[in-house]
Amino acid sequence: MFAKTLISIALALSCVTTVQAQSLEIYGKINVTAQQSDEGEGSFGELKSNASRFGIQGDYALEDGLTLIYQLEWEVDPSDEANEKNIKSRNQFIGLQGAFGTLTAGRHDTALKMSQGKVDQFGDYEADIKALWRGENRMSDSVAYSSPAFQGFKLMLSYVMEDEADAEDAQSYALVYGDDSLKESSWYASVAMDSKINGYDATRATIQFKIAEFKLGAMLQQQKEVNTGKKADGYLASAAYPLNKWELKAQYQTLEDDQGISLGTDYKLGKNTKVFAWYSSFDFDSKTDSDYLAVGIEHKF
Template sequence: MNKKLIALAVAGSLAVPMMAQAAPSVYGKVHLSYGNVEDGTAGGNDNWQLQSHASRVGVKGDRDLGNGLSAIYKFEWQVDYEEGDDAGFDRRNMYAGLKGSWGQVRFGRHDTPLKMAQGKFDLFGDTSGDLKNAGDQDGENRLDNVLAYLGKSGNIKYAIALIPGEGDGTTGGDGPADSISASIAYSDGPLYVALAQDSYDDTDGSAENSLTRLVGTYKMGNMQVGLLWQSGVEGATTTGQDEDWLGVSFKTKISAKNSFKAQYITVEDNETTAREGTLMAVGIDHKFDKKTSGYVMYSNVEEEVGSTTDKDDTFLGAGLVLKF
């Protein structure tokens, strides 16, 4: 009996530290669509396509370091059955860092705070109706060489990312933070409001640009309304392409498992030949369960340069999203 008790005690003492170190979590999402894709410009294509939309797989976890401090990590890859940089795999967020009561510090490849500030405004993310398709200076950036801090105080969240250019000062910045992205967001019940700005400097004095985003969403019962304003240029060496964005999104439940959604964004720039763009998307989502949903949608992206139609792309089809 004593031997059995001793064995149980030893096993229990070994199990405690093992339980303290959480096992890595494997997760992912498969997002596929099938529909008619049309390029309405002269000589454009009109065909049916099966597409993968940022389908992904990843691993994440944390390790308790004691005294309220944890080590964190996340490595995520985009998986595309059609194409990719390496046999169908592209890099997404990949970082390691530290977490405590004071917030988080992350090092690696990461979404900018300006990108994260959109919150739940974009109702057609990863599809042809994604807000990044509305214009050139979209702010939806995921960058390498990021040192990011994320913090929270009450209903306020804030984030800042420093990105060295890792250049020689002529062809690229050579400072500790040639690009800076920062955001502050307030969330209280149905209200979410965020302000963010990216600043770019190539350090040789040839270009210093910035991009500013203001976004808000508000939930009223089964409805959500979102507003987006954005202005500026993304990238240190981009000149003469400032864009002004205005966008609205709307979503409402039409039954227990079905929702209607719509999104409209206009973009104008300040180039010599005026360029105007619009993105319009409508759709219906169906929720099978917590991790499986389907949708039907229509989207149209138009762009005019002067009096010439430079782009007129449409999509009409259905999609399926499975998370694991």
């Protein structure tokens, strides 16, 4: 019922604001896999939704060269039973754009999370980099700033308010260079840092580039638990290669003695639709190893 209500509101907004708004878009994607999973207690089959989502985003031209922007996005799970936990909030904010850059307030991915670009070839799946690393945070009570590009460089900042009397504020910073889609430039790079985000400090460096048709990427990360001071280091290497309608992908990630390796392939059925398969295996030092084999379909709208 809640999902139907949200969709009704979205459709109503699209009708009411079309005349006034500069632009308004209803968008989303459905990504579902059938997978065989083994997390240490035996293999089992399951159907999983991988960050399927829908949202509304738009902008509105103001005076003095300003533009109002907004986004309301929710994650949905078409593979799970219908209940109040089926819908989760994702990025939801309002903000202003101008010659100064972009400033938003609400719930937003941190600067460090956004700095990864598209290096993670298995994002939203079992081998998403958050499987081993801290720093993949979407924070409430966030004020986020993104500067205009200057000679290819852009600065991103996130400030997370305390929200409680005995809590501390937190910050995330990133400096990025190039186009993370590798369409306008042949390489992308970033350095980023979290301070007290979800109890961790983290530093991350990222690079991705194209050689012929290959997309090659690498990331380095150091993270520290604020309360204990415990540090951990890791690195990631990824590769992708398009072959007609196919794309072949591989990725390797570590954090100290923990490591994961993934292999996969995508096949385009159309501009917004693909089928895919992947295998991921994790070797953990302090917990049970895990393996996953999946096939799935994704459609964007």
